[in-house]
Amino acid sequence: MKRLKNLLLLLCLILVVFSLNACGNKKDSAQNQSVWQKDKSTNTITWGVKADTRLFGLMDVKSGQIRGFDIDMAKAITKKVLGKSGHAKFVQVTSKTRIPLLKNKNIDAIIATMTITPDREKIVDFSQIYFAAGQSLMVKKGSQIKNIKDLNKDGTTVLAVKGSTSAVNVKKYAPKAKVLELEDYAQAFTALKSGQGEALTTDNGILFGIASENPAYHVVGGTFTKEPYGIAFDKGQGKMRNKVNAAITEMRRDGTYQKLLQKWFGNVAGFDLKEASQQ
Amino acid sequence: MSSFAEAYTWINFRFLLEGLWVTIEVSLVSIVLSFIIGSFLGIIRYIRAPFISGLFGVVIDLIRNLPLLLLIFFTYFGLPKIGIRMNPLAAAIAAMTVFESAMIAEIVRSGIKAVDTGQMEGARANGLTYWQALRVIVLPQALKKMIPPLVSQFISLIKDTSLATIIVLPELLYRAQIIYGQNTRYMIPMFLALAVMYFAVCYALSLVAARLEKTTG
Amino acid sequence: MISVFQQHGQELLVGFGNTLLCSVIALFFSLIIGSTFAIFEAVPSRFLHIIGRVYIEVFRNIPLLVIGMFFYAVVPQYIVSIDGFTAGTIGLTLYTSAFIAETVRAGIQAVDEGQMEGARANGLTFMQAMRHIILPQAFRYVIPPLGNQFINMVKNSSVLAFVAGFDLMYQGDMIASTTFDTFNTYIAVGILYLVITLPLSYYMRYLEKKMD
Known part of the structure; x- marks a missing residue:
């Protein structure tokens, strides 16, 4: 009986933590909060990534980590934007869930095989093309x-x-x-x-x-x-977008980008690396 | 058959067990929370307090008659529109707690109602106040009557955690999908593992309940 | 929210129809299957008892979603090609039939044992007594719980959304994922579910009261 009581108490505590958490979230949901400001102060960028897509973002059962081109890009961009100590956090998304999650501010940016389209540009802002798919x-x-x-x-x-x-x-x-x-x-x-x-x-x-x-x-x-992939940000996060764009440009110049592309797609038979790296 | 041997590696198994733990965690927290909230709501419904009882009744009926899947969706994707944001774990627990509380409230209400009204009157006649009678005489008897429906509700809850796979909660079903998504030959072994794991947890709970019923009854 | 109905009324209506269709089909078959297994448990045969028990416990203790996905993903690869609607409806039928079996079993037990003995003494076979004497009475007891099972079925049919079953939840989900108006779309979908379940729920409560 006593143990049951303790368990109950523990669970009540969890409830309190959850509700506090929810309140905390509510506070920072102020519409125009700058993602760049937040990420700089926490030294963390939260990326929405796929976990079911081989080569781009796939859950590795052994380590429980997600691996792929999108993940490596996100990590590299994080380091360029926030400096060497910058931390990249990953949240799993699907094609369906990614825009709601971005709009809801669960994630700061989407790097999840997302095509730049005029329709989507009405809702989110895109970075430059980082992968030219079709x-x-x-x-x-x-x-x-x-x-x-x-x-x-x-x-x-x-x-x-x-x-x-x-x-x-x-x-x-x-x-x-x-x-x-x-x-x-x-x-x-x-x-x-x-x-x-x-x-x-x-x-x-x-x-x-x-x-x-x-x-x-x-x-x-x-x-x-033509399906040019871009990194998506919520509207009004121009600062963040500029930082990321600059990072991609720099990665293309210093060869990091080409190295990553080669790492993931170099051995794929029938895949055109040149086409994919078009800007 | 070789696909079974290949699929049941320790690595895959551990990955699934971690998912099972998430399933159990979410279930446990939701069971306890919804039992507390549901009992409270059920009692309020029973005592027919003016206005609140009716109001709660309406809300409970609305929630009970919606699919849980819809509530999970709404909690994770709809509520942020009005500023309430949760991660998948919290969203799953919140949606399940709201839904199950409503279900349990109804069980509690009809459980209390099923206790003979003569008991309440008898207790009152013996000088107990309404609240004393409710607490000492009516509720303990009602609880006995409620055990079977409560347990089947809890079993439903455990099974329903699988719905949270849609908001990418890394529970058991989600993890099995990840594994067979990477190699579809593992599909049948994974479904078998899923069936066995869910069955083990749910059936164990129903056995415990059967024993509990016997000892208290 | 009204605009969701105006702009996507057609899709929602299709989903609404499919949800109803799937629930009615599943109710029909799960009644047959459920009653059969309930009778298995009433028959004085140890073998049938065990079969009935195993069937009920298996389908009661595995999530509907797992059963539905099994029929959608695995069965077509190895046995027979079925679409999402069919797979979901089969899953829903098997899952619900286990609950209906339990309900009907309780109903049979509620009918006085003497009735069976009386009927047998009057020369009816076990099956005849079951069909003409016991089951008709048992069904009177179980109509409210069966109604509640049907409500559950309508709600549970939402898992068809996982297997592209074009039900109400799937359609709502499609609308939400193109318009991003998650809040209002899900509320609209919820209202449509309530249109089916709420009146049924109140009617069952009324029946229960009348039977007391």
């Missing part, structure tokens, strides 16, 4: 589908991820195909494997990452759109 298709080897045109038939189903540009593009390039949108790439690929659709569509870099682990599938038809 949308492509992945199918099972031996599939009849060779390119996006083959999908434009009644009765074909294309798999995409919720909140991504790929879903919108498919509706444009193959209006007759049915589009099924899943939570994340792991689930979308699972759906492809279980025959819920004929093709999985998203950006080439992501598809190459999936195909590298699953030899029964391959990327076909080249890229049919």
Whole structure:
């Protein structure tokens, strides 16, 4: 009985901590608070990253850490912006959750395979391009589908991820195909494997990452759109954006950028490094 | 079959167990909080205090009749719009506590109601005040009646923590998805592991409850 | 919030219809399956008892989401190709049938034991007695709890959102992820769920009161 009492007490305490935490959060939610000011004083940048995307941001089961090109970019940018002691904190996002989380100020910036589009620019601000991707298709080897045109038939189903540009593009390039949108790439690929659709569509870099682990599938038809990736910030965080832009420019000049690109994509068969590093 | 041997490495297993711990943690905190809040609300509903009882009744009915998944979404993605921001763990606990409190309030209310009204009258006739009668006579009996529905509610709660995978809470289901997302051959072994782990926790709880019922009843 | 209904009424309506459809289908099949396993537990056969018990305990103690995702992700790869709506509905049916089995079992137990003996003494077989005497009475007892199961089912059908089942939650989620108006969209979705569940819930409470 006494132990139960203690447990209860402990849990009440947790509740209090949580509620205090919530209040604390509330206080700094003042609309125009500068992310740059906050990050400089805490010496930490909180990045929204993917955890399900091979080559860009993938959870390593062994260490529990997320690894990939986006992660390394974020770490390198953090060091350039805040100095050597700067700390990069990662919050996992999906295509669907990233903008709400940025708007809600759970994260300071998004570096999560996010395409710069005019529609998105109305809601968030983007850095310069840090990776020039293009949308492509992945199918099972031996599939009849060779390119996006083959999908434009009644009765074909294309798999995409919720909140991504790929879903919108498919509706444009193959209006007759049915589009099924899943939570994340792991689930979308699972759906492809279980025959819920004929093709999985998203950006080439992501598809190459999936195909590298699953030899029964391959990327076909080249890229049919341009998907320049940018780092996203909330509106009104110009200072932060300028700092990050300067960091990317410097990384391109001193070779850090090329080194990272080579590290993650150098060995991917069929991947065009030159195309990806376009500005 | 080799996929089982490959999937059940210590590394993967440890990764899953860490997720199971998150599941249990969230469940425990939510169970305790919602039991306290739910009992409180249930009693208020029962005593028919003017205005508040009715008001709480309406709110409880609204929450009870919504999908928990919607509440989780709303807590994590909707509430920040009005300045309430939480991390996935806090959001999951908050949403589950709100939902389960409403469910438990209803269990408590009908549990008390099920205790014979004659008991209350008898106690009052013997000189106890309303509150004394409620506390000493009615509530202990009601609690006995409430144990089975309460336990099935708690089991539901444990199972429902899996819904928080949608706000990227690193609980058991989320971690299994991460593992089979990286190698889809692990899918069946992972689903089996999920089923066994959830079953073990939930079934154990129901066995404890059965024993508890026997000893108190 | 009204603007959410105005601009996305069509999508929400489709979701609303699918949620209802899925719940009604799942109710129908889980009633059949649930009653079957409940009868298993009433039959004097140790073998059927065990089968009934195992079925109920397995599906009661595993999250619906895990069951639904199993049917969406695993079953099509190895057994038969089914879409998200079907997979979700099957998952919902199996999950709920375990709860319905428990409910119906309690109902059967609530019917006086003497009735079964009387019916048997009058020359009815076990199954005949079950069908004509016991079950009709048992169902009267279980209508309110069954109604509550149906409400749970409508709420639980939201897991179809995970498997691209085009239900109300999925549609709401899609709207929210394109408009970013999370707050109002989820409130609109919530109102639509309440349109189904709230009247049912009050009606069941009324029935319960009447039966007392």
